[in-house]
């Protein structure tokens with residue numbers, strides 16, 4: 001088995017838990033490095049502390065880097081990874097929506113540009129098409145696709161975490177209709193086509209705004225009523241167009257979830273997949289479906305480790321460690337800079 005020496009560095013903090021110091025250090029350095037670039041290169045103060053106490057953003061960089069190092073072993077440990085992935089995801093969402101709420105009440109320092117936008121993920125694609133400018137979000141989203149594939153939808157999205165929580169109200173996901181994917185494709189075409197039409201039709205912004213609000217409300221309705229009922233993330237896998245875009249274009253990243261040929265098709269892993277990516281046909285073909293977001297919740301369900309992360313040239317363990325180092329660093333950076 002091939003290992004990266006840095007990731008193989010370990011020591012024990014008690015009799016049963018091994019701290020992956022190599023991964024912890026890598027996450028701290030990567031987080032600090034990315035935030036330092038933001039701090040030096042971007043003119044506008046991006047870090048919140050800098051906005052209130054100019055020049056003090058470096059303290060926030062230190063805190064966020066240490067935080068990233070602290071959570072890395074929690075996510076790396078397969079026994080605690082699902083719980084901690086949920087905590088991280090919802091923590092980001094709560095911070096995101098708290099800043100948005102403060103912005104709505106007039107505290108514009110908590111907003112990215114001082115201007116409010118709807119917190120609807122579909123706008124990542126539809127917004128720039130409608131406006132013909134402001135490509136910050138598509139670039140940010142695209143860079144996550146490049147580094148960690150579709151994991152935007154299982155670690156970062158401020159809405160996806162709530163869909164995940166809703167889906168967990170049912171112990172096991174129920175079988176879904178085969179029309180799930182065609183519906184999502186139709187919604188993507190509608191959103192892109194609709195944004196183009198609205199751009200050139202001269203329809204007043206007040207109407208456009210209402211349409212966006214309606215689309216967002218539809219999403220909340222689906223999370224509350226359908227995801228809770230079916231035990232799957234119905235909003236993300238059949239309504240949100242960004243989920244489909246992430247699944248398709250996330251293939252540019254070399255990270256994959258693989259099922260070994262020795263898999264016995266027992267179906268144990270499919271009991272935890274809320275993304276409908278481990279249907280019997282997927283397991284039979286030894287390949288998770290397109291809707292897999294690399295969340296990693298399934299890896300601890302197979303007692304033989306037949307389902308695992310893969311990255312060219314790395315062992316499954318090293319691939320997972322590398323993936324988590326990048327994901328956790330991006331998460332910590334997002335806490336520092338991501339806001340509407």
Ligand code: SF4
Nearest residue numbers: 153157160236240243
């Ligand atoms: S599918 Fe849409 S709402 Fe769900 S996690 Fe992805 S971007 Fe967010």
Ligand code: SF4
Nearest residue numbers: 273292293295296298
């Ligand atoms: S196949 Fe595994 S990694 Fe992929 S979405 Fe399902 S549970 Fe997550």
